[in-house]
Amino acid sequence: MVAESPRGDADDWTALHADAVAVLSGWAPTSPDAAAARARTLGLLDAGPISMAREHRAGHVTASALVFDATGTRVLLCLHGKFHKWVQLGGHCEPGDRTLAGAALREATEESGVTGLRIDPTPIDVDVHPVACQGGSLHHDVRFAVFAPAGATERVSAESEALGWFPPDRLPHPLAGGTARLVTPGLAAFRRVCPHPAS
Template sequence: MLSGWEPTSTAATTARDQTLALLAAGPVAMRREHRAGHVTASALVFDATGSRVLLCLHGKFHKWVQLGGHCEPADHTLAEAALREATEESGIAGLRIDPVPIDVDVHAVSCQGGSLHHDVRYAVFAPPGAVEQVSAESEALGWFPPDRLPEPLAGGTARLVVPGLAAFRRACPLPAP
């Protein structure tokens, strides 16, 4: 999927290429035990109007970030992993995902004493009236206008807004006047 994906930024191009190189190691690159790095999946969740995004105040590094995490053996695709993570971490049923990534990012993490997350990021859409519930992984959840994200914000989260909004417009077009 990543080899045919059109990156949304120069940084995403570099991260995609690094992730494809990591995946040459085989299925081990999908497991958190792989010290050289492993693939993760995350989701920028939009409300039904596209006027707010849901972020979590992460319990381990105390910054606001999109929802997401490690792939599990039962996940058949990265989009499936991102949707599962978004559902688990938000408590919102009925989320929908755009299956085309909006970003790829590589960043250092403390997994296994120090590793890299090769995070493939998606846009996810909440149903009307969605109410979030904080999970054990978050200190808090909050809805924010895309142009007024909270601080402290994790690196790379802000760059998800523009491609995420483009995905929202494709998936949830406004009715004609």
């Protein structure tokens, strides 16, 4: 019987790392900023599976999601409990995550309390930004579009001060940097995946 690796061991991250390399290597960036962030993130992934873990001080890959309602006319954002800005749902990957899309869907479900979410496995953006993790690090955040079922009811988690649904063209303030640029590629994903939205 093979013993499980301790939390944070590189062996825990092998499948997720392989998925990240495959997804980003084959992805067509949605903006010049996303292209630059993709190149930086592929460079980070050269460090191996440890680049998925928050303990990697040089930077680590995270996953987030812009959640659309069933009509595509509202997005769900959280007022983050630590930096007090409105932002898409998401965060750190966990050793049990096998794919980036799976990590983003898990985070979106945990932070929204909404059941029955669906995800488009093709990213809509990549962003690199500084964070306070480990005394100062970088999040290489891979962002996805996620779709809520009709009648979805949100529930605030410990991560957030509040949750709110907003029209994509009227996002709240203060807004985290990079969140607004998710709207255009996110709506394109919504139209591709949900061509007949609920009314």
